[in-house]
Structure formats: structure tokens, C-alpha cells
Amino acid sequence: MQQRTIGSGPTSTDVSVLCLGTMHFGTHTPRETAFEVLDRFVDAGGTFLDTANNYNAWDAGGHGHESEDVIGAWLASRGLRDQVRIATKCGAAKKDPALPLSGTPPTNYQGLAAETIHREAATSLRHLGVDRLDVLYGHVDDRDTALEETVGAFGKLVVDGVVGVPGISNVTTWRVVEARETAARLGVEPYGVVQQQGGYVYPSPTPFRSNWVTGGMLDYAASTGVDGRPPLAVTVYSPLHQGAYTRADKPLFGGADHPSSRRRVEVLHEVARDLGATPNQVALAWLLGGPTPVIPIVGAHSVAQLDESLGALDLVLDDSLRVRLDEA
Numbered sequence: 001m002q003q004r005t006i007g008s009g010p011t012s013t014d015v016s017v018l019c020l021g022t023m024h025f026g027t028h029t030p031r032e033t034a035f036e037v038l039d040r041f042v043d044a045g046g047t048f049l050d051t052a053n054n055y056n057a058w059d060a061g062g063h064g065h066e067s068e069d070v071i072g073a074w075l076a077s078r079g080l081r082d083q084v085r086i087a088t089k090c091g092a093a094k095k096d097p098a099l100p101l102s103g104t105p106p107t108n109y110q111g112l113a114a115e116t117i118h119r120e121a122a123t124s125l126r127h128l129g130v131d132r133l134d135v136l137y138g139h140v141d142d143r144d145t146a147l148e149e150t151v152g153a154f155g156k157l158v159v160d161g162v163v164g165v166p167g168i169s170n171v172t173t174w175r176v177v178e179a180r181e182t183a184a185r186l187g188v189e190p191y192g193v194v195q196q197q198g199g200y201v202y203p204s205p206t207p208f209r210s211n212w213v214t215g216g217m218l219d220y221a222a223s224t225g226v227d228g229r230p231p232l233a234v235t236v237y238s239p240l241h242q243g244a245y246t247r248a249d250k251p252l253f254g255g256a257d258h259p260s261s262r263r264r265v266e267v268l269h270e271v272a273r274d275l276g277a278t279p280n281q282v283a284l285a286w287l288l289g290g291p292t293p294v295i296p297i298v299g300a301h302s303v304a305q306l307d308e309s310l311g312a313l314d315l316v317l318d319d320s321l322r323v324r325l326d327e328a
Contacts, residue, residue, distance in 0.1 A: 001045030001313060004293070006135070007165035007192035008230040011158055013134055015048035015085045017288060018309065019235060021299040023055045026066030029301050034070045035077075040303045042080060044310050049086050050195075050235070050297050052139060053124050054093035064093055065127045072129035086128060087135035087193075087235075089169060090120035091142060112142035114153035121157055136163045137195055141171035141210065147182045155188020169195040170211045173220055180230070190230055194221070198236030198294065200245075200283045200325070201264050203255030212254070218292040239287055239296040240309075245279045267328035277315055284312035286325055 003014040020041045025034040038049075051071060054064040068088060075081050091112045094101050099108045110116050121136055136157065142150060154166035168176060168191050176194055183190035198213035213236055225231035244250040245265055252261050265279070272279045287296050300306035317325070 001047075003047065004233070004295070006231070006233040007189075009189070011164045011189060012192070013085055013164050015134075015295070016046045017293075017295060018046060018284075018313065019048040019050050019087070019295050019297040020046055020306075021237065021297040022049060022051045022067045022071060023299060024067070024301065025051075025070040031070050031073070033302065035074050036303050037300050037306050038071075038074050039078070040306055042078075042083065047084050048295070049084055050088075050237075051086070051128075052089035052092070052137075053120050053127075054089075054139070065123070068124055068127035072127055076129055081130060085134040085164075086130065087137065087167070088124045088128070088133055089137040089139035090117055090124065092139035093120070107140075109140055109142070111145055112138045112150040112153075113145050114149050114156075117150070117153040118157065121162055125162070132162060132164065133157075134164045135167055135193060136165075137167040137169045137193070138171075139169050141168060141175055143175075147175075147179050148186065151179050151182045151190075152186055152188060154191075155183060155186060158189040165189075165192040167191055167193040167195060171196075172210050173214060173217045176217070176232070177220065180232070192231065193233040193235060195235045195237060195297070197238050197254060198234075198287070199239045199241055200268060200286055201241060201252060201256045201261035204258050206255065209255070213294070218290075218294070222292040233295065234292070235295040235297055236287065237297045239298065240280050240283060245283055264325075264328045267325060271317075271321055271325060275315065275321075277311070278308055280308055281312040281315050282317070282325075284309060285315040285317050286322070288312065289317055289322070 001016045003016055005012050005014050007013055051067040055067045092109050095108050095110045101108050157163040166189055180190040196213035197211050203212055221232045221234045244252050251257055268279045268282055272282045284296055287294055298309040
């Protein structure tokens with residue numbers, strides 16, 4: 001599997017162009033199956049794993065660290081720490097465990113104060129059984145905490161050798177730009193990766209939406225990697241829209257259920273039939289071969305599901321097919 005570099009300077013690292021999402025490992029995906037998926041991913045040349053400190057606490061009744069625990073146990077049993085890069089997240093676990101978590105105020109997120117970042121990084125290290133986090137994302141942008149505090153905390157973790165590449169998720173483009181400018185003023189490592197929801201369908205326009213990747217975000221990322229503007233990589237979660245491209249029982253979500261998206265899914269199926277591929281493979285190939293390359297984060301509940309995603313790596317969309325997909 002091809003690799004690409006994320007981050008800048010001495011803390012940069014190479015990761016595979018597909019990232020394995022492990023959100024339900026340890027709950028919906030049993031440990032034995034998770035181990036099989038992880039083994040297959042590494043056998044295929046995959047090196048990039050994505051987790052968080054609160055997965056499974058949302059909808060599976062877990063404590064949140066189950067996915068990290070499974071990865072830690074797998075690393076210990078396989079001895080592969082040097083062969084994989086691990087990204088985890090902090091800031092979106094419940095601040096008050098007794099209260100509900102919501103995407104709209106009051107969110108009850110832990111937030112990205114310096115104390116929280118340092119505490120949760122240490123906790124994730126313990127659950128993963130490692131001494132360094134290759135990537136640590138702020139899971140949800142925190143506008144109630146000064147950027148100087150948040151960015152400074154990530155920067156200190158980099159200096160201390162605890163984190164390789166700092167990142168941010170579920171954030172608007174202007175906040176990414178301001179955070180990176182703040183890092184430059186403070187003389188610390190800037191966000192080197194941003195993670196957003198993204199894929200072949202798009203949500204309907206709204207005055208404010210912070211979780212989807214936008215053309216502006218991709219344009220900004222494409223402009224980086226030059227003097228005075230350190231590189232910024234983009235990873236995208238839910239690139240297969242949680243199965244909605246191929247399952248009639250899974251609706252498009254997050255504002256994407258509208259006529260334009262439904263027409264794009266039809267074209268996705270048409271192109272897949274012409275190529276002898278699956279719609280999911282075409283959707284991933286479309287992302288991988290775009291004008292601004294992104295790193296899709298693919299989840300898998302089985303080796304078969306992972307193998308389908310891996311099939312996208314060998315799928316080439318020529319210019320005519322890409323135009324057909326783009327114009328839908």
C-alpha cells in the first residue's frame with residue numbers, strides 16, 4: 001500500500017493512504033474479529049489506525065476506551081508497534097458522565113483545555129500500551145477555550161515526545177488557519193492533520209456546518225507544504241456513508257439526504273457496474289484520486305468488508321469517469 005507523509009519537521013511520519021477506523025472494536029466488533037481485521041490490514045501494507053478516547057460510549061454502552069484497549073492488546077500480542085501509526089482523539093468524551101452528550105449546546109464535551117489534553121493523552125497512552133501517540137486530534141473544536149491554550153498544550157506534548165503530529169477534527173477552515181497561525185506565534189508544532197466527515201455525497205448548504213470537509217478546506221490544504229506554510233493533511237471519516245451507498249435500509253444522513261445526493265449515488269452504481277467494481281470501491285477511488293488527495297478512514301466489521309475497501313487501491317478512474325462522477 002502506498003504511503004504518504006503527514007506532519008512537518010522531525011515529528012513527521014509516513015502513513016498508509018487508507019486508514020483503518022476502529023470505532024466499534026471491542027463492542028459491536030468482538031476482539032477476535034478485530035484482531036483478524038487488524039492482521040489483514042497490516043498484511044495489505046496498511047500502517048495507519050484511527051481510534052478515540054470515547055468510542056463505544058456513544059451508542060454501545062461502553063466506557064469509551066474499548067477500541068484503544070483492543071489495539072493495545074493486539075500490539076502486545078503481535079509486536080508490531082514500530083510498523084503502525086496510531087491516531088487517537090480527546091476532548092469529546094463526556095465532561096459530566098451523568099448528563100447526555102449532544103452535538104448541539106449544551107454539548108457536555110470535555111473540551112480542549114490544557115489540563116484536559118494532557119490528562120487524556122496520558123490516559124490514552126495507558127490504554128494503548130504505548131509511550132507515544134503518532135497523532136493526537138482534538139476531537140471537536142472548542143471555541144470556549146483560547147486557541148493559545150489549546151495549541152500550546154498540543155505543542156508541549158510534541159516537545160515532550162508524547163505526540164508526533166497534532167491535529168483537529170470537526171472544525172471550520174478559518175479556525176484551522178487561526179490555530180496554525182497561533183502555533184507559529186507561539187513557536188510550537190502546528191496542526192498537521194485535520195479530520196472531517198467527507199465522501200462522494202455532500203450535505204445541503206447551511207449557514208454553519210463544522211463537521212464536513214469543504215472545498216475551502218481542501219483548497220487550503222493544497223496550498224500548504226511550502227515555505228511559511230507547513231503541510232496540512234486531510235483525513236475523512238464516514239467516506240462510505242456508513243453503508244448507505246449499497247444498503248437500502250441505511251439512509252443518507254447529516255444533511256446529505258436530498259435529490260442531488262441521491263442522483264450521485266445512482267451514478268456511483270452505474271460507474272461501478274461499468275467497471276465491474278462495487279459502489280464503495282468507486283467512492284473510495286474517487287476520494288483517493290482527487291485533485292487534493294485525502295486519506296479515507298474505513299471501518300470494517302469483518303475481513304470481507306476490509307477486503308472490499310482494499311480493492312479500491314487498484315481501481316483507477318480515468319478522466320471521463322471522473323467527469324461523469326463529478327458532474328452528477
